[in-house]
Amino acid sequence: MKRASMKFWAVALATIVVTTAAQAGDTIKVGFLVEMTGTFSDFGQHIVNGATAYIQQHGDTVAGKKIVLIVRDTTGPAPEVAKRLAQELIVKDEVDFIVGFGLTPNALAVAPIVTEARKPTIIMNAATSVITTKSPYIVRVSFTLAQVTEPMAEWAYKNGVRKVYTLVADYGPGNDAEKTFKAAFTKLGGEIVGSVRVPLQNPEFGPFVQRIKDAKPEAVFAFVPAGELAVGLMKSYRERGLAKEGIRLLCTGDVTDDGVIDALGDSALGVISTHQYSMAHDSPENKAFLAAYAKVDTKLRPNFMAVAGWDGMAAIYEVARQLKGDIDPDKAMQVLRGLKLDSPRGPIQIDADTRDIVQDVYVREVKKVGDHLYNVEFDKFVAVKDPGK
Ligand code: VNL
Numbered sequence: 001m002k003r004a005s006m007k008f009w010a011v012a013l014a015t016i017v018v019t020t021a022a023q024a025g026d027t028i029k030v031g032f033l034v035e036m037t038g039t040f041s042d043f044g045q046h047i048v049n050g051a052t053a054y055i056q057q058h059g060d061t062v063a064g065k066k067i068v069l070i071v072r073d074t075t076g077p078a079p080e081v082a083k084r085l086a087q088e089l090i091v092k093d094e095v096d097f098i099v100g101f102g103l104t105p106n107a108l109a110v111a112p113i114v115t116e117a118r119k120p121t122i123i124m125n126a127a128t129s130v131i132t133t134k135s136p137y138i139v140r141v142s143f144t145l146a147q148v149t150e151p152m153a154e155w156a157y158k159n160g161v162r163k164v165y166t167l168v169a170d171y172g173p174g175n176d177a178e179k180t181f182k183a184a185f186t187k188l189g190g191e192i193v194g195s196v197r198v199p200l201q202n203p204e205f206g207p208f209v210q211r212i213k214d215a216k217p218e219a220v221f222a223f224v225p226a227g228e229l230a231v232g233l234m235k236s237y238r239e240r241g242l243a244k245e246g247i248r249l250l251c252t253g254d255v256t257d258d259g260v261i262d263a264l265g266d267s268a269l270g271v272i273s274t275h276q277y278s279m280a281h282d283s284p285e286n287k288a289f290l291a292a293y294a295k296v297d298t299k300l301r302p303n304f305m306a307v308a309g310w311d312g313m314a315a316i317y318e319v320a321r322q323l324k325g326d327i328d329p330d331k332a333m334q335v336l337r338g339l340k341l342d343s344p345r346g347p348i349q350i351d352a353d354t355r356d357i358v359q360d361v362y363v364r365e366v367k368k369v370g371d372h373l374y375n376v377e378f379d380k381f382v383a384v385k386d387p388g389k
Helices: 003-022 041-058 079-091 104-117 129-134 145-158 172-188 205-215 228-239 261-268 284-296 304-322 329-336
Strands: 027-034 065-073 097-100 121-123 138-140 163-169 191-198 219-223 248-252 272-275 340-343 346-350 357-369 372-384
Touching: 027 041, 027 079, 027 304, 041 065, 041 097, 041 284, 041 304, 065 079, 065 304, 079 097, 079 104, 097 304, 104 121, 104 129, 104 138, 104 172, 121 304, 129 138, 145 172, 145 219, 145 248, 145 272, 145 357, 145 372, 163 172, 163 205, 172 191, 172 219, 191 205, 205 228, 228 261, 261 357, 261 372, 272 372, 284 304, 304 329, 304 340
Parallel strands: 027 065, 027 097, 097 121, 121 138, 163 191, 163 219, 219 248, 248 272
Antiparallel strands: 272 357, 340 346, 346 357, 357 372
16 A cells, blocks of 8 residues: 555655764654554554644754654554564664654553653554553643544434444444443433444454444444545445435544545545544644645645644644753653644644643534535534543
8 A cells, every 4th residue: 555655755764864863962853653554554644744744834943953753664553563663763763752653552552661761752643542641751632532422422412313323443442432422422311222343454344334224223423443444334334225224424533534535435425523623624724734735745635643743743843942952851741731732623732631632623524525525514512621531
């Protein structure tokens, strides 16, 4: 997948690392632990693209220091690989920050290492609530599944939905989504008529989706990670004729992610989701982000991970400015706690106590605008904290 762009990154990164060695001392080094190959390779691409766009837009020097990116490929959900690469980034490369993490298992694996090394760590996607509790050196600029799921349960009930079947990927964020949806929806008076969990690797959606159809719920609530799983789920939903039976699809924005929405095709039209970012978000900050991103990658549509990559870099620039270029780990954490940013998604804040993100969560509908599908925002929940804490 994405062989051409992988090659591009291999070359670009080699160049960046060589430059680093020559200028150690005058640099702020940012080590990326991201998925650059395999099923989840888009995640790394999105995150690095977003960070690169930020640097190109704002200049590669801040507080007199040159920002240097060192990108390492975790290859997928691979905790042992993530741990080894984190050690190398800290000991050999002497990075000032560790960032990235498309996937929860990699973030959890690295938590004890960054605690031990006192290394400020910025989560740019991984979205299981518990991650930020695993180290005082972790902050999150992405989202949590609980944070975007609770609004979905409330919106569904308010709009007359009473019987829901849940489908989630069977790992941390999926379990959070299932638990949160069930709790919020039943508290309001709704009923969960069934729940399935599908494997993270190579799931066969057909039989699961058929089981849901046979149970005749009014809606399915679904979370699977963005990318290939989302495409697989949408395909089965269409092939098994759930929409025709009047079974609505309600999901987190991971399923209707901007990065794959073109591949979902018209079967995605009308799908309702809740999430923190849409390409269609109307603001000057988002326009600036989209313009900068388009100079970095013209093929892969930017998504919520790219925005988190952008915001994570914005956070690092702010730390650098406030610390006048001298990155002391504990002082950096102090700046990050409570930090506010005007993100392309809207205003965001890092909660000073939990180090987790507080942000608006939007309700969106997939619509065709011009030649492309977009998640068009039509309602929002303001300044949502992670309810999973
Ligand atoms: C995770 C969360 C991964 C949401 C995802 O796919 C996602 C995770 C990138 O925490 O592992 O959409």
